[in-house]
Amino acid sequence: MAFTSKVRLLRILSSLFMNQCRHRGMRLCRADAGNSKAFVCSYHGWAYDIAGKLVDVPFEDRAYGKVDKEQWSPIKVPCLDTYKGLIFGCWDEQVPPLEEHLGGMKWYMDLMFDRVEGGTEAVGGVHKWVIDCNWKFAAEQFCSDMYHAPFSHISPVIAAMPPGADPSQAAWPMEGRQFSDPNGHGTGFFLNAPGFLQALLGEEVATYYEETSRPEAIARLGEIRGAQMDGSHMTVFPSLSFLPAINTLRAWHPRGPNQIEVWALTIVDKKAPASVKDAYRKAVLRTFSAGGILEQDDGENWTEIQKILRGHKARQTLFNAQMGIDNDRHDDPDLPGKTNYVYSEMAARGFYGRWQEMMMAESWADLSCGGVSDDSIKGEADNA
Ligand code: FES
Ligand SMILES: [Fe+2]
Known part of the structure; x- marks a missing residue:
């Protein structure tokens, strides 16, 4: 069917x-x-x-x-395929099949696109804005960087606390995992962090996600995806990103090396009640959109990095991307693929490794699966 x-x-x-x-x-x-x-x-x-x-x-x-x-x-468009309602197109006729490209990432994407029967739809139209940064900053952050959230986004979290609450008690979840796919995709998520959605998106969205739709999500996806993964970030290599549960989806369109044009959509379960869909639309507008309070935090970081990189010496600086470098594992009992602690840069190394490999390859046939290994990055840093 x-x-x-x-x-x-x-x-x-x-x-x-x-x-x-x-x-x-x-x-x-x-x-x-x-x-x-x-x-x-x-x-x-x-x-x-x-x-x-x-x-x-x-x-x-x-x-x-x-x-x-x-x-x-x-x-x-010569090559077209779809996955769970998303349409992927490529101008290169030699491109490998989408199924192969998405690989192990599909299991994690289903967290957003297959929670309930009937699939998803976009509401509120497409929102477009321009950020003065390289496209890889945005794609890498959504791929791998949960680390910035407790620091960069602490102000809106404190602002969302109930009146009279002590801001010093604003706690950030500690438990979670990260996944890196050999084709450059990545995701990270907290585990068992109730209250996260309510603070960001409000009562109606949180009740729908954590109560109304949860039993069906568990039945379809199992306990860990259906009930335990909260607050995920995700990038499908190279430039499609989303935040499951928060339900913003965006494509980062490069406008040259120094600028991107963001196209963002709010995604909802097709069979969710109309009031929930509208609550989602407004909540994403408030948080992750051109005027969203958390979006500003991210864009500010990326544009400032880009400005500094105009300097000749600044462009030659070696940066530290070693977080979690000895913690990769392939034997997580609950999660498929290569995983690490939620605060890790494993997926960033996978993303940049894949990008570098693609930049160097003459053809699709030259590409291996796996990008640059963590060992080579470690060696480079040791030699610096
Ligand atoms: S008719 Fe389209 S550009 Fe002339
Ligand atoms: Fe962020």
């Missing part, structure tokens, strides 16, 4: 095409959502159907004689 619907979805998506007119390159569609029977370029009026075929060229007979409509249709 699921397979049939996936095949159908891929058939619909097979007409996905570059949003670019083949005459002078004008953007064909400037809306983020909606319906249309055709796309007519606003520059000179070339018209395309929704499957992406050029169907009309103004003054064709007199001006051109004949335009080959097949040849001058927009560029199609």
Whole structure:
């Protein structure tokens, strides 16, 4: 059943095409959502159907004689696949199958995309903003960096405490794990940290996540994902990140080496009550969005690093990424894959290792699985 619907979805998506007119390159569609029977370029009026075929060229007979409509249709995305409602596309026809790329990360992604029957949907539209930093700062932090949270985000946590509460009692969870995938993906999460969601997203969201939907989540995903993982960060290599439970999803689009354009969505369970969906929408707006109080903490760190890296000497500095370097394990009884303590940089090493490997490779065939080993990073630091 699921397979049939996936095949159908891929058939619909097979007409996905570059949003670019083949005459002078004008953007064909400037809306983020909606319906249309055709796309007519606003520059000179070339018209395309929704499957992406050029169907009309103004003054064709007199001006051109004949335009080959097949040849001058927009560029199609050659490789498409989906996972739990997410659509992945790649311009490179040689790219390995999505299934292979996601690998062990799927088990962790299901924490956000498969908790209850019916899957998820986006609410509130796409939010876009620009941050003056390299795309890897954002992707690495969501991949591996829980370490910044108790320090960078302490102010909004204190602000969310009940009136009269003692700010010195603002405690941060200590228990949790991190996972690193050989293909560069990573995630980290607290374990058994009740109260975390309520403080950040409010009562209605916390009640839905921790009570209403929890029995079904446990039945589908088991005890550890259904009941114990709280407050996760996650990156699917290279540039797709999300925070399960908080339910923000974002793609980090590089705008050159010094700037990113963030496209962020709020994700909710499709069958959640309408009031919960709206509570989620507002809560994510308040916390992790262009004006979100926690988003500012992150963006501030990334832009300041980027500014300092303009200096010639600053760019040559060796930084310490050794946290948890001797604590990798492959035998966690509850978790698949390579894991470590929640405050670790194992997944960051995996992310940068994979990126470096890709930058050096001539083709997909040259890529191994595993990136740079922790031993080589240790050796580099010892020699510094
Ligand atoms: S650029 Fe689209 S019709 Fe000219
Ligand atoms: Fe953060």
